[in-house]
Amino acid sequence: MSGLGLLRGVAFFGALALLPYGVGAPWILNLLIFTLMYAGLASAWNLLGGYAGYPSLGHAAFFGLGAYAIAIVFEDSVGNGYLPFFLLPLIGVGAALVSVPIGWIAMRTRADVFAIVTITLLFITQTLAFNLRSITDGAQGKAVAVPPFPVDTYGWPFYYAMLTLLAVAMGVSFYFRRSKIGLSLAAVRADEDKAHGVGVRVTGVKLIAFALSVGITAMIGGVWAYYLGFVYPQFAVDPLLTIGMVLMTFLGGRATLWGPVIGAFILVPAQQTFAYHFGASQVYLLAYAAIFLIIMLVLPRGILPTITDRLRHRNKRGPGGQQRAAASPVGNPVQAAGMIDELRAAER
Amino acid sequence: MTALLEVEKLCKRFGGVRAVDDCSFSVDEGAITALIGPNGSGKTTAFNMITGYLKSDSGDIRFDGHTVNEPDPARLYRKGLSRTFQQARIFPDLSVEENLVVAAGPPWRSLFGARLTKTDRLRALEMLEEFRLAGLADLPAAELSYGQRKLLEFAAVLMSRPKLVLLDEPTAGVNPVMINMMEHHIRARHKDGVTFLIVEHDMHLVMRLCDPVIVLDRGATIAMGPPAEVQINPIVLDAYLGN
16 A cells, blocks of 8 residues: 555544544534445445446345344344444345345346346335335334433444444455456456456456445445434335435546545535425435536546546656657657567567 | 367358358467458357357367367366457556456456566566567556557467467558567467467468468358468459459
8 A cells, every 4th residue: 555545544534533522513423424324335336336337226225134134133122232233244244145146147237237137126125125014014114222322422333333334345445456356347347248258257256346345335224224223114225325325436436445435525415405405305306416417527437537537647748758658669650660670680 | 280279060140141151170289370251251250159259059169179068258268268359359447567467367366366466567567578568568558559459459368378369350450560560479479389360351461471271251161271372262262352
């Protein structure tokens, strides 16, 4: 890891870890919890939708799975209040395992078809949540037992849980970028058939990305359910949740480490502001649509890739760039022609 | 000489069109074999079936002594059969160097290791030096010219140390200098023991580089032999110029 990158990570998580001490108002902490939640969700979605290029719209299904797991297990009691957090890893692993056969089938389709297949998964899950009443209590919803946390710092455990899960999602994202998994996924994203043809373990890396992506999503769903205390099918398995993840990742930049986080830190507060000003109506959805349009028009690749591209092109125009052009032999016909003679001579 | 690749009575129909129709030929180990024929004679379709990208309707393909019944490009690639595409297919988002490393067919467990290990970089750099692309190693492949992309694709499929390389029109659409470079690289690798099967429309190149030459017409083999013979074969002339 470059020194600067490490510094950035430490500063970011250090600041966020200290933030609750400086924030008095509960509503700000509440906003922060949701911002971290979406940053984690977008980072998790990015593992599949960004790095692998498989635009899942079904992630809310796994979010709901995690939410219901917590709600069902901790319906009556949460002990000292920290028990549900210890169940989260199990939920993550469980969701990841469940997702393997699902991903294996769903990822036989690509791009738009994959998006449709996964959104179908979302609605199937929602329908199940409505109708499997013996388990989910249907439309009535399920309540989670209230933890005995002190009132002053009630939100803190949830805040740190979300922060930890964001760190996990970003950690996996970082690991992807640094490992051959990420290299293979980039090849899959660019040209899957060609990647398969040159021996890239296409199915394997896709399933790894899918499982990790939805596993983290399910864990975040678990914390969400515990924080809210109520789980309803239409909110636990919510298409808007999926759209939020996608939108934030697109805004910040797909297949980048910080893009989804930036997207979440812009959009969640913005959405809250809209909701505050326009009442709890669905008007903020119009704002969502507007943002989508702006991204498509101005930043089709998202904030981060656009910025890094501009920086790179600026550097290229400098002296370093010229050097690189000269180092390219085939870029210069005269030089290349001389080289051919040289090659010919070597052959004889 | 033993045959590295044998194709027997290969057939492929697309609707009513018989793209490849009872096509048989073999490629000897250590040869640079050309596969030529007029447009639409089934060369690329034959390529796609041999490399596992397309399932044949009937017929046998034997590579390196094994019958390839369930064609799978990935497995064939790992067994030493590589190919390039008519329109060079590279990974534009990856750097030139990464394009090579990803095609090296790394084993399962290395997936969890570093994106580019020292060994990877060294091997890639060696290859890039051979192809005179070393100065472009860190550039995104998207910034390469078309000819450079063709070179890169060729270099990338060599990373798996193949026994047989199928080149689909390696010099189509590139400048004359690049054609010479391509020829040089094919010869150099051939000297190292790689067998080639080349689809090519540049007859000058075919005549000086390849032996034997196989001629396809309407999906079937109509002639096969040294370039000098094929060139004056009346059946071949008919196929190209019409009767």
